[in-house]
Amino acid sequence: MKDIARQQLSIQVESMDLLNNQIKMEAHASATYLAMASWCEQNGFFTSAKFFFKQSEEEREHMMKIFHFLVDVGGNPISPEVTGINHEFSSILEVFESALEHEVKVTESIKNIVKKARQSLDITTERFLDWFILEQVEEENTVRDIVDMIELTGMEGVGKQMIDDKVADWIE
Amino acid sequence: MLLLEKSTYYSVHQSETKRLFHVDFGQKVVKLNFCQMLALREKVNAIQLDLLFDSEVNKHGLHMLTLCNNEHLFVLSIEQVIDLVRLVHNSFAAMGLSQKYVPVSL
């Protein structure tokens, strides 16, 4: 008998569910960074705003990468609903700290999919996520460095403008 | 026709001549291609079972299920919904595409 199912889909359905969830997470990250860009613009952190506009685009690219992967393997990618985006921050430090928190969550989520894919011998999904694992190292590192820089500079007096100018170092 | 999975109310067969799955809903048999099977799985996964049991939210205890861009409509009792969830998950396990096998518990 022909194995119709396997001919149509080359990953496990549980991996597909987790990847759809990851699509949602990347979309949420993209929208969150857009909110952060908005906050930065309104509070005079124009370079930081530029940084977050760029991050927002990158997150959308991540989302699309997974979306197209699901198309390629014959899966059922779901266009995500994005709700509950926070627009309120008390300081630029809080903005970057919550960006870091977000990145850590994303990393953990991707690692979890790798773990599950490995358990079900879904090598295709596991390999696909290699790129994301390394990308997350970069993402986390970038934001962590900025948080460190803000803490070192201090937010009193001239700090605010200096902090914003320095963020340019992390915009490629 | 090859039987993939049978539950209390429903069954799924795989056609041996066409690239189709035959889902027997009792009232009628619906022929689904693989993508439509995935869509059915998505629908079933989206059902919030706890809300079905909530008599405030769901007074009549029924669930409406549409398939294939609203070509088919089914009205299911809670018991049938649970049965369908199991059927769909186990069908994918039988296809070798899922690790999740839900044992008969009703």
Ligand SMILES: [Fe+2]
């Ligand atoms: Fe991302």
